[in-house]
Amino acid sequence: MRLLLTGGAGYVGSACLRYLLENGHDPIAYDNLLEGNREAVPDAAKRLVEGDIADVDRLTDALKRHQAEAVMHFAALASVPDSIADPEAYYRVNVAGTKSVLDAMRAAGTLKILFSSTAATYGFHGEMPLRETSAQTPETPYGTTKLVAEWLIKDYARAYGMGYTLLRYFNASGADPSGEFGEDRRHESHLIPLVFQAALGRRPKVTIFGSDYPTRDGTCVRDYVHTTDLAQAHRLAVESLEPGMGRAYNLGSGTGATVLEVLRACEQAAGRPIPHDFAPRRPGDPGVLVASPDRIVGDLGWAPRYSDVETIVRTAWAWHQRRPHGYSE
Ligand SMILES: NC(=O)c1ccc[n+]([C@@H]2O[C@H](COP(=O)([O-])OP(=O)(O)OC[C@H]3O[C@@H](n4cnc5c(N)ncnc54)[C@H](O)[C@@H]3O)[C@@H](O)[C@H]2O)c1
Incomplete structure (x- = not known):
C-alpha cells in the first residue's frame, strides 16, 4: 500500500x-x-x-x-x-x-x-x-x-x-533489534532512555517520581x-x-513492570549500577496502567514478540551503547 x-x-x-x-x-x-x-x-x-x-x-x-x-x-x-x-x-x-x-x-x-x-x-x-x-x-x-x-x-x-x-x-x-535505530528526542522524558543516559554519564542521575504508590515496591507500574x-x-x-x-x-503487553524493576533490568543489561534518586509523585501520574490487548489479539492475530522487559531493555541498551549521542553522532 x-x-x-x-x-x-x-x-x-x-x-x-x-x-x-x-x-x-x-x-x-x-x-x-x-x-x-x-x-x-x-x-x-x-x-x-x-x-x-x-x-x-x-x-x-x-x-x-x-x-x-x-x-x-x-x-x-x-x-x-x-x-x-x-x-x-x-x-x-x-x-x-x-x-x-x-x-x-x-x-x-x-x-x-x-x-x-x-x-x-x-x-x-x-x-x-x-x-x-x-x-x-x-x-x-x-x-x-x-x-x-x-x-x-x-x-x-x-x-x-x-x-x-x-x-x-x-x-x-525498546530499539530496533539491529541496534541501528532507537529512541532519540531533543526533549527526552521517557524512563528507559533517561536511565541509559545516566548509565552512560550523559546525565548525572535519573529521578524516580513517587515511591509511595500502593504497588509491590512503591513505584509506578507501567505496561511496556x-x-x-x-x-x-x-x-x-x-x-x-x-x-x-x-x-x-x-x-500493550498485558503485564506491568514497576519503575524500579525496569531500572534493575537496565542495570543488568548495562552491567553497572545506575545513579538514581527519588522525588515526590508528579501530577497526572497514576500508580498502575496496564492494558488488556485481548481485542487486537482476537480480531487481527497480533502476536507481540519483543515486549518482555528483558528484550526491551536489551535492545534499547544495544542502541544507546552504539549511539550514546543518538543520531547526531
Ligand atoms: N512513546 C510512547 O510511549 C507513546 C505512548 C502513547 C502514545 N504515543 C503517541 O505516539 C505518537 C508517536 O510518539 P513518539 O514517541 O514516536 O513521539 P516522537 O516525538 O518521537 O514523534 C513525534 C513526531 O512528530 C513530529 N511532529 C511533532 N509536531 C509536528 C507537526 N506539527 N508537524 C509535523 N510533524 C510533527 C516530530 O518531529 C516527531 O518526529 C504520538 O502521537 C504520541 O502521542 C506515544
Missing part, C-alpha cells in the same frame, strides 16, 4: 515506516523534525517530506503526489508534564493538527486513517487492566487532546465516509510495548482497514 506517516521521522513512526518497507509497502514520512530525525528514515531524500501538519496545502500536495491510500497519524506533542505547563501547544498540535490532517485527507481523497492514541485517554480509577470499553475520562491535557482527536476522527469518518483505527499505545519502548510489536500492529490494522470501518485497539 502507498502510505503517508505524519511524524514518520519520530521514534514510533520511523519504526513503523521501516517495518512497512521491509514488508512490501510504500510509505513516506511527513514530519517537521521538531523531535524526529532524518537519519531514522531510510532513503530520506525520497521518503521524507519536511512539513508541518498545520500546513494543509503542503500535506494535501504530499498525499496527492504519493497517491496515499491511507494515513498513519503519529505527529503530536507527547509529554504529560509539558502538556500541564503549556496546554495551548498541545491543543494546537494534537487537536487542531489532527483536524488539518483530516482536512488534507478529504481534499486528497484519502479515506483511511490510523491514529496514535494513548492509554492517557482513559480514567485511572476504574478497572485494571484497561479495556477498550473502559471509561475515557483523561486526567491531563495530553490525554484530553488525544481523546478530542479521537472524537474528531470518528465524526469526520461518519460524515465523510472514512475508515479509522484508533491504536491506544501504552509505554512504547516494543516498537517492533507496535509496527506489526500497524501493519495488521492498515491491511484490514476499509472505508466506513471504525475500530479501537489497546496496544
Whole structure:
C-alpha cells in the first residue's frame, strides 16, 4: 500500500515506516523534525517530506503526489508534564493538527486513517487492566487532546465516509533489534532512555517520581510495548482497514513492570549500577496502567514478540551503547 506517516521521522513512526518497507509497502514520512530525525528514515531524500501538519496545502500536495491510500497519524506533542505547563501547544498540535490532517485527507481523497492514541485517554480509577470499553475520562491535557482527536476522527469518518483505527499505545519502548535505530528526542522524558543516559554519564542521575504508590515496591507500574510489536500492529490494522470501518485497539503487553524493576533490568543489561534518586509523585501520574490487548489479539492475530522487559531493555541498551549521542553522532 502507498502510505503517508505524519511524524514518520519520530521514534514510533520511523519504526513503523521501516517495518512497512521491509514488508512490501510504500510509505513516506511527513514530519517537521521538531523531535524526529532524518537519519531514522531510510532513503530520506525520497521518503521524507519536511512539513508541518498545520500546513494543509503542503500535506494535501504530499498525499496527492504519493497517491496515499491511507494515513498513519503519529505527529503530536507527547509529554504529560509539558502538556500541564503549556496546554495551548498541545491543543494546537494534537487537536487542531489532527483536524488539518483530516482536512488534507478529504481534499486528497484519502479515506483511511490510523491514529496514535494513548492509554492517557482513559480514567485511572476504574478497572485494571484497561479495556477498550473502559471509561475515557483523561486526567491531563495530553490525554484530553488525544481523546478530542479521537472524537474528531470518528465524526469526520461518519460524515465523510472514512475508515479509522484508533491504536491506544501504552509505554512504547525498546530499539530496533539491529541496534541501528532507537529512541532519540531533543526533549527526552521517557524512563528507559533517561536511565541509559545516566548509565552512560550523559546525565548525572535519573529521578524516580513517587515511591509511595500502593504497588509491590512503591513505584509506578507501567505496561511496556516494543516498537517492533507496535509496527506489526500497524501493519495488521492498515491491511484490514476499509472505508466506513471504525475500530479501537489497546496496544500493550498485558503485564506491568514497576519503575524500579525496569531500572534493575537496565542495570543488568548495562552491567553497572545506575545513579538514581527519588522525588515526590508528579501530577497526572497514576500508580498502575496496564492494558488488556485481548481485542487486537482476537480480531487481527497480533502476536507481540519483543515486549518482555528483558528484550526491551536489551535492545534499547544495544542502541544507546552504539549511539550514546543518538543520531547526531
Ligand atoms: N512513546 C510512547 O510511549 C507513546 C505512548 C502513547 C502514545 N504515543 C503517541 O505516539 C505518537 C508517536 O510518539 P513518539 O514517541 O514516536 O513521539 P516522537 O516525538 O518521537 O514523534 C513525534 C513526531 O512528530 C513530529 N511532529 C511533532 N509536531 C509536528 C507537526 N506539527 N508537524 C509535523 N510533524 C510533527 C516530530 O518531529 C516527531 O518526529 C504520538 O502521537 C504520541 O502521542 C506515544
